[in-house]
Amino acid sequence: MRYLSWILTLPLTALAISFAVSNLTPVQLALWPLVGTLEAPAFTLVLVTLVVGFFAGGLTVWLGQHGNRRAARQHQARADRLQKELDAARAVKPIELP
Numbered sequence: 001m002r003y004l005s006w007i008l009t010l011p012l013t014a015l016a017i018s019f020a021v022s023n024l025t026p027v028q029l030a031l032w033p034l035v036g037t038l039e040a041p042a043f044t045l046v047l048v049t050l051v052v053g054f055f056a057g058g059l060t061v062w063l064g065q066h067g068n069r070r071a072a073r074q075h076q077a078r079a080d081r082l083q084k085e086l087d088a089a090r091a092v093k094p095i096e097l098p
Helices: 002-022 042-064 066-091
Strands: 026-029 038-041
Touching: 002 042, 026 042, 038 042, 042 066
Parallel strands: none
Antiparallel strands: 026 038
């Protein structure tokens, strides 16, 4: 698994560095309702957009899995309670009849 990570990471890093070196031209970003502009190299705007999208997607997935995490906690609590009951039942010695 570690090798697969390196096989994917190294080419993507080389691609990102190549993209950054190739797009050093400053561009102006103006958002319509806001006053003023922002001037930055083209690669920073693209990479920042990708990073923001990555985190927005991760947050969306995390929030969407809330119900599954809650159900898992409830099932684990029930399993723990049943295990304690089983251990207590096994600890009780049977009554010997004469």
